Amino acid sequence: MRKNALLAIVCSAVLPVSAQRPTVGAIRWDAYQGIGPYNDVVAHSLAPEKYRWRAPWFTEVRADGTLSIDGGKTGVMEREIDYAAGAGLDYWAFVMYNPAPEVGLSRGIELYLKAPNRHRIDFAVIIHAHKALTAKEWPTERDRWISYFADGQYVKTPSGRPLVYVLNMPVNWLDDFKAHARTAGYHPYYVQISGGWEHGGIRDVKPGGDAVGSYASFADKAMTFVEFAAQSRARYWEKPAKAGLDVVPAVTTGWEKSPRKDYPPFWELGQSYFTQAGFPACPTPAEIAEHLSESLKFVRDNPKSCPADTVLMYAWNEHDEGGWLCPTWTPDGKPDTSRLDAVRRVLHPSTSLVLETKPPIAGTEMAVREQPRPAAMSVLPDGAVQAQAWLRHQLELQRDGLTGHAEDLYDDIGSSDWLTGAGRGGQYAWERGPYYAKGLVALALALDDAALKAKAKRWVDAILASQRPNGDFGPRARNWWANMIALWLVRDWCAATDDPRVPPFLERYFAFQAEELKRYTLADESKWAMARGADELDVVLWLHVRTGKKELEAFARLLSGQIADWSTYYHRGGDPSKAGCRSHIVNFMQGVKAPPLQWRVDGDPRRRDAYAAAFAPEGWIMKSFGRPDRMVNGSEPLSSRSASEGTELCAIAERILSNQVALGVWGDAAIGDDLETVAYNTLPATLAPDGHGMRYYNLLNLPHCVDGPYGFVNNGEKVGSLCPGGAAHRR
Numbered sequence: 001m002r003k004n005a006l007l008a009i010v011c012s013a014v015l016p017v018s019a020q021r022p023t024v025g026a027i028r029w030d031a032y033q034g035i036g037p038y039n040d041v042v043a044h045s046l047a048p049e050k051y052r053w054r055a056p057w058f059t060e061v062r063a064d065g066t067l068s069i070d071g072g073k074t075g076v077m078e079r080e081i082d083y084a085a086g087a088g089l090d091y092w093a094f095v096m097y098n099p100a101p102e103v104g105l106s107r108g109i110e111l112y113l114k115a116p117n118r119h120r121i122d123f124a125v126i127i128h129a130h131k132a133l134t135a136k137e138w139p140t141e142r143d144r145w146i147s148y149f150a151d152g153q154y155v156k157t158p159s160g161r162p163l164v165y166v167l168n169m170p171v172n173w174l175d176d177f178k179a180h181a182r183t184a185g186y187h188p189y190y191v192q193i194s195g196g197w198e199h200g201g202i203r204d205v206k207p208g209g210d211a212v213g214s215y216a217s218f219a220d221k222a223m224t225f226v227e228f229a230a231q232s233r234a235r236y237w238e239k240p241a242k243a244g245l246d247v248v249p250a251v252t253t254g255w256e257k258s259p260r261k262d263y264p265p266f267w268e269l270g271q272s273y274f275t276q277a278g279f280p281a282c283p284t285p286a287e288i289a290e291h292l293s294e295s296l297k298f299v300r301d302n303p304k305s306c307p308a309d310t311v312l313m314y315a316w317n318e319h320d321e322g323g324w325l326c327p328t329w330t331p332d333g334k335p336d337t338s339r340l341d342a343v344r345r346v347l348h349p350s351t352s353l354v355l356e357t358k359p360p361i362a363g364t365e366m367a368v369r370e371q372p373r374p375a376a377m378s379v380l381p382d383g384a385v386q387a388q389a390w391l392r393h394q395l396e397l398q399r400d401g402l403t404g405h406a407e408d409l410y411d412d413i414g415s416s417d418w419l420t421g422a423g424r425g426g427q428y429a430w431e432r433g434p435y436y437a438k439g440l441v442a443l444a445l446a447l448d449d450a451a452l453k454a455k456a457k458r459w460v461d462a463i464l465a466s467q468r469p470n471g472d473f474g475p476r477a478r479n480w481w482a483n484m485i486a487l488w489l490v491r492d493w494c495a496a497t498d499d500p501r502v503p504p505f506l507e508r509y510f511a512f513q514a515e516e517l518k519r520y521t522l523a524d525e526s527k528w529a530m531a532r533g534a535d536e537l538d539v540v541l542w543l544h545v546r547t548g549k550k551e552l553e554a555f556a557r558l559l560s561g562q563i564a565d566w567s568t569y570y571h572r573g574g575d576p577s578k579a580g581c582r583s584h585i586v587n588f589m590q591g592v593k594a595p596p597l598q599w600r601v602d603g604d605p606r607r608r609d610a611y612a613a614a615f616a617p618e619g620w621i622m623k624s625f626g627r628p629d630r631m632v633n634g635s636e637p638l639s640s641r642s643a644s645e646g647t648e649l650c651a652i653a654e655r656i657l658s659n660q661v662a663l664g665v666w667g668d669a670a671i672g673d674d675l676e677t678v679a680y681n682t683l684p685a686t687l688a689p690d691g692h693g694m695r696y697y698n699l700l701n702l703p704h705c706v707d708g709p710y711g712f713v714n715n716g717e718k719v720g721s722l723c724p725g726g727a728a729h730r731r
Contacts, residue, residue, distance in 0.1 A: 022299040022306070023090040024251075024292070024347060025124060025155070026325055027215065027315035028108055030094070032056050034070030036104015037266070043067040045263040045320045054259070054319045057327040057335035077111040083327055084316065085120035087340040088347025091155045092316060093165055095126045098141050103132045113151075118605050123148075124155040126165040126193070126215075129173055131267065142177050147667050149186050152373030152603050157308045161189040165312070167215055168194050185378070189308055191248045211246035211307075212236075216314040216323060219255055222278025228255065229283075229291040237298055241305040248306070249295040251313040253339070256282045256322040265320075279322065285342035288325075293346050372541055372556060372600045376667030379660075381495035382445035394684075394691075395447055401691025403443055404452065406436050417475035418486070419462050429475035434463075434485035439653075441489045445496045460493045464501050471512030473505075480522055480529040483509075484536040491539045506543050507552075514555045522562040531587040533563035534594035538661060541600060560601040566591035567598070567607045570614035570621065585634020585651040592658035596665035611662050611671060627700060629682045630674045631655065635697055646697030649686045652678060 031038035046055045047067045058076050060068040071077065084092065092112070097105035112118055125145050133141060148154055149162040157163055162181075166174060181188055190210040217232035229252060236250045256279045264274065273279075283291075292313065299306040315323045325343060327335035387395055398404070407414035416433030417424055437459035444452035463486050467473040474483050487506065494502035522529040537559055544552040569591070595610035614621055615630060625632045626641060631652065633645040659675035662668075686698040 021347070022296055023155070023310040024088065024296075024313065025091040025093045025310060026084065026089055026313040027126065027318070028092045028094045029315060029318050029321075030071070030105050030108030032069045032071045032317055032319070033104065033107035033111070034068075034072045035101060035107060039069060039104055041263070041265045042320045043069045045259040045265070048259075048262075051259045051320075053328060053330070053336075054324070055329040056317060056319060056324075057329055059329040061329075072107050072111060077108075077115050078117050080326065081112070081115055081117050081120050083337065083340055084325075086348075087325070087344040089121060089313075089325075089343070090310075091122040091124055093124045093126050093312060095167065096128050096141070096145055097130055098133050098137050100132070103130075105130075114605075114609060116605055118153065119603055122153045122155050123151075124163045124165065126167050127169060127174075127177060128167040129169050138173060138176075142173075142180055145177070146181050146184050146186065147376060149181070149184070149188070150374055150376035150667060152600070155310075157189045157310075159189075159307070161187050163191070163308060163310065164188040165191045165193050165213070165215075191308070191312075193248075193250070193312070211248050212240045213248040213312055214250040214314075216318070216321075217250060217252040217255060219280045220272070220276055223280050225254065225281050225283035225287045228252065228280035229287070229294075232291075233294065233298075237295070241302055246305060246307055247302070248308055249298055249311045251292050251295045251311050252323060253288050253314060253325060254282050254322040255280050257320075259320040282322070285338045288339055289342035289346050292343060296346070372544060372553065373603060375600065375665045377664045379664050382442050382492055383448055383496050386448070387446065392447075395443060397691030398443055399447060399449060399452060401688075402694065403436075403439060403691075406440075407455075410436075418466075419459060421462070421466070421475070423475065425475075429479070429482075431482045431485060434459075434482060434489060437463075438485055438489040438492075441493050445492070456493070460490055460499070463490055464505050467505055467508065471508035471510075472516075473509060478516060478520055478525060480513075480525040481532060484529070484532060484539075487539045488535055491542055495542070503543060503547060506539065507547075507549070510540060510543075510552065510555050514551075514558060517558060517562060522559075527564075528587070530562065531564045531584070532590045533559060534597050534661075535590065537563065537597045537601070538593065541597065556601050560598045563594055563598065564591060566594045567604070567610040570595070570610045570619075571606070572620075583634075583637045585632065585636055585638060585648055586654055588632065588634065588638065589651045589654040589658055592655065593661035596662045600665060608666075611666070611668075615674065629700075630677050631682055631698075643701035644699060646699040647682075649694055649696060649698065652682050652686060652698065656683070 031042045033039060043066070046052060046059075046069075047065060052059075052061070052067070055067060056069060056071065058069070058071055058073065060070075062068060071080070094109040094112070095105070096109075097103050099106035099110070109123070112123065125148055127145055155163045169177070178188075178190075191213050192210070193213045193215045214232075214236045217228065217236065219228055219231065223231075232250060232252050237247055241247050257273055258279060260268065261274055261276070292311070295311040299309060299311060303309075313325065315321075315325070317324055317326045319326070319328070325339050327337045327340060330336050386392075402409070410432070412427045412432050413436045415422065415424070415428065417429040418433035418437070422428070437456065440452065440459065441456045443449075444456040463473065466475070472478065474486060476482070487509070490499075490502050490505065493499055522533050537556065540552060540556050540559060543549075544556065592611065592614065595607035598604070599607035613619055615626075616622060617626070621632060624641070625634065625638045627633060627647070631647050633639045633641060633647050634651060635646045636648060639645040656675055656679050659671050659678070663671040663675065682698060686695050688694060
């Protein structure tokens with residue numbers, strides 16, 4: 001997120017700052033999160049009164065004079081975000097460590113990613129082969145770090161490349177990281193900050209290529225900060241630029257390491273600074289501001305040497321090592337924000353330091369993002385992966401059973417207005433036909449079965465041919481919900497066959513709907529459309545990726561704003577009908593895909609943990625309606641946890657599909673685990689072994705399935721019915 005600034009006023013010197021200044025990042029070394037041995041060491045080194053003023057603002061002084069420094073306490077990260085964003089910082093660069101509790105240095109980024117106000121500041125990573133990272137752990141950590149690139153708030157260079165800082169990485173690990181990043185579809189911009197470019201260790205850095213900088217600035221003797229800053233400028237900005245290297249200027253906030261010299265940390269034993277007679281003086285806030293202002297001017301004056309258009313400040317929170325911006329502890333409990341105040345006067349000269357913990361508000365600068373955020377994974381088209389063995393046999397049973405013969409068994413499918421155009425109306429013109437065709441298309445493509453594909457193509461052809469001159473289509477005008485199902489199936493068909501008719505068909509319909517939704521909303525048509533609108537949003541985002549057309553971005557925002565607020569419902573509950581969500585079990589499962597897709601549009605951080613909230617064992621939903629198979633009981637409204645209650649087959653199928661979408665957006669393996677649990681356990685128990693029948697409700701306690709009532713009634717008497725009817729099937 002880039003902020004605008006008109007003037008930078010530092011110590012009476014007026015330096016013009018362009019409307020789009022270089023971005024400014026700050027390093028985070030998170031030893032101040034209340035856990036691990038590193039936290040114990042920094043708390044010990046800052047405990048003496050002569051150093052206590054350097055401790056972070058959330059420090060607590062115990063009665064015995066020792067310090068408790070716990071940045072993991074509730075609300076601390078949110079306020080740190082507010083401090084940093086209010087001062088004008090654009091991003092934090094987190095030093096990467098494996099998340100083991102015995103290390104304790106990954107808690108900062110974990111808290112940041114969960115913070116409700118993190119939209120206020122972006123992030124990058126400093127990939128780092130620290131001593132606690134083993135070769136066995138490396139692949140897991142490598143993949144975790146690469147996964148961050150998919151986050152909409154990950155920092156990119158002006159050319160769109162993820163910004164990656166490299167600190168003390170072995171050559172083989174760095175090469176491996178680069179290879180896997182390329183495989184994942186990324187081309188990061190690597191900035192080598194391993195102790196300064198002149199000390200070697202720089203690979204694949206050349207003029208016009210990747211860049212150099214420095215984690216910190218170093219000095220082996222006492223000097224004023226002004227002298228230290230000038231040395232840093234010459235060493236880490238001017239020298240590499242003159243050598244033809246790309247540069248990310250390192251902006252120092254100090255290197256006064258007396259606390260560590262007095263109380264040596266276990267990870268730096270034997271280093272040369274223990275014998276130094278002195279260190280550079282701690283800077284005044286004005287000196288920090290002047291140095292920062294000079295770095296911005298250097299980037300503006302040297303665009304060819306600084307294509308990343310950014311500077312990196314050392315540091316947000318290296319309190320005991322000598323460099324920090326984070327507000328600090330005071331005896332009266334009021335944080336000392338003087339350093340951030342000085343930074344703000346450079347980056348946001350017309351504002352005061354404002355703390356804000358509210359989520360983004362539509363229409364504000366923070367909330368607006370033109371292009372949708374990318375998903376973590378790319379979804380392969382149906383048929384790209386061919387099933388084998390048991391799984392293929394299950395698909396063939398569907399082909400030879402209900403799916404392959406539904407048009408003969410059900411008149412409102414075989415004679416659907418969607419297929420025939422006969423105009424019979426009612427159920428013939430609503431969801432049943434396209435719902436069936438949606439599964440038919442997927443099955444035909446998955447099996448690459450010529451007969452099934454011919455049958456599926458009849459539905460696709462009929463839907464595409466039904467489009468009217470105004471862009472609307474289907475047997476009824478403004479049939480928002482039923483049309484969503486049809487949109488999904490023609491999209492799937494196009495993704496696999498590259499049918500050239502589909503993209504213009506979708507564009508015409510979305511253009512029509514963009515105008516109609518302003519006066520006839522999803523809620524006006526039905527609460528079904530409002531609750532299930534993410535099904536259409538998925539197609540809109542797919543088309544945007546395919547075509548890149550700007551009008552689809554605006555339409556995605558319009559559509560997303562009319563979809564039920566499932567994020568709030570999964571977190572807090574309440575009366576779902578008031579939010580348009582309904583307590584209907586199928587709506588509930590279709591809604592699972594809404595938060596990740598809406599996050600791609602608006603970046604609202606609440607949406608990131610909506611899935612976890614919905615299915616957390618201790619959450620209100622699973623406590624009230626949850627099952628051991630990770631499903632939720634509903635017949636059809638959400639019902640109790642009783643083993644004699646059931647869940648719909650429709651809900652099971654929609655849960656699998658919604659999990660597929662959520663997994664694609666977040667890349668969270670736990671969502672895939674749930675998908676497999678439902679697909680390989682709950683779904684087979686709801687289908688007849690030969691594929692010729694199904695049970696409308698799946699009950700956990702149902703040793704004998706018969707066509708009759710089960711003591712709860714909603715969708716008619718035969719709530720446990722075997723479709724299309726016939727002899728009972730034993731479970």
